[in-house]
Amino acid sequence: MTKNSKAGVTVRQKPGGKIFLKPKKPVSLVMLSSGLDSLYALVKILTETDDIVLVHHVHIINNENRHEIEATRTRQIVDWCQKKYRRFRYSESTINHTGFTGFGFDIMSVAFEAGMVCRSFYQANNYPVSKLLTGWCTEEEPYPGRAPHVKAVVAANSFPYEPPNFFFFDRVTKMEEARYLPPELVSLSWTCRQPVMLPDGDVEECGKCASCEIMQPIYSMQKKAVGS
Structure with missing residues (x-):
């Protein structure tokens, strides 16, 4: 039996046999939506643990037409975090529910997709991936x-391998998440579910959906910070 160190894992191999890789550190998967909750989870796992981190974004295409702005903001967030914190593996996938009356x-x-x-x-x-993070606030x-x-959906698409355990940091309010994060990251986040397309091609929050209502105090805090 030989043993070597490689890319954060322990490599074991019997002479002429199959190589088995065992992680020296836990592997955490963060499903990043560009919203504040998953962004908070990402920054905490990057800064408060030494886990091997995977980050995945799902382009959910439906009648809300928010997938493009979410993708743009997610990639900006990933780039920012890779530069300011540490490296991690990033991937994307797409689910298209256009045309359905309801999209679940x-x-x-x-x-x-996590599975x-x-x-x-x-x-x-x-x-295996040991921990799965999605983000969750008290509101x-x-x-x-x-x-x-x-949990069943994750397990179904992880099959025949064991699914990861859902992991949550202590739940806090959206405002507490925003105060924990650097202002630059808060400004990159996107929460609105019904973005408004402007004549110049830019996009802004609708200010009316449930997600925007929860974010109003944070938007106000950001405006005061810029004005001060």
Whole structure:
């Protein structure tokens, strides 16, 4: 049996046999939406742990037409965090629900893709993703009875490998998330579910959806900071 160190993992191999890779550190997957909750989770996992970090964004295309601005902001966030904190693996995938009258809960689509990321990671590395982070604030309560289905979707697409464990930092308010994060990152986040297209091609928040209503105090805080 030989043992070597390689890229944060322990490499074991019997003479002439298969190579097995065992991580020296936990592997955490952050499903990054560009919203404040998942951004908060990403920064905490990067700065408060030494986990191997994977980050994945799902382009959820539906009748809300928010996928383009979310993709733009997510890539800007990833670039910022890679430069300011530390390196991590980033990937993307797409789910298109255009034309459906209803398109379900985003978390179900995100969970399905999370399972695919975990399954692919295991197949490539012979060891599992141990933690899955999606972000969650105190203002937003989960839909009753939804949690078991979310876990089942992750497990279904991780099969035949073990799914990761859902991991949450202590829940805090949106305002506490915003105060924890650098102002530059808060300004890059995108939460609005019904973006308004301007004549010049730019995009702005609608200010009316439930997500915008929760963010209003934070938008006000940002405006005061800029004006001071």
